[in-house]
Amino acid sequence: QVQLVESGGGSVQAGGSLRLSCGYTDSSYYMGWFRQAPGKGREGVAGIYTAGGSTYYADSVKGRFTISQDNAKNTLYLQMNSLKPEDTAMYYCAARTFRWAPLRWSSFNEYNYWGQGTQVTVSS
DSSP: OOOEEEEOOEEEETTOOEEEEEEESSOOSEEEEEEEOTTSOOEEEEEEETTTOOEEEOTTTTTTEEEEEEGGGTEEEEEEOSOOGGGOEEEEEEEEOOSSOOSOTTOGGGOOEEOOOEEEEEEO
16 A cells, blocks of 8 residues: 655746645655646646656646655655646646556556645636
8 A cells, every 4th residue: 555645735826836745655666746627637747667767747747847756755746837827736646556667657547546636726
C-alpha cells in the first residue's frame, strides 16, 4: 500500500507560480501529476520514471511545469510557473507500482494509487 498526500495548492493570479508537493509512504516505479477541472476528464500533466529520472509532460504545460522527486524526503514535486486560468483544476498525485512500463504515462488507469487532491485556482 502506498499512501500519497498532496499539498501546496492555492489561489494565484495568472503569471504566478505554485509548487505542489506529494509525500509518499513507499517507493514506486512511476509517479505522476494529474488534474481534473469541473466537467472534464482526468488529464495527465507530468510523469516521472522514479528509478531512471526520465520525465514526461503534457504539451499544454511543457516549458512551464517541472516534475521532480526528492527520495530522501519521500516527496514528489510539481513546480508550476507562468500559470494560466486554464490550469485551474484539482491536482492529484499518482503512483504506479507495477514493474513494467505503462503504455501511456498520461493515462490515469495506468496508476494504482492516488492522493486526495489539492485545488489550484488561477485568476485572470
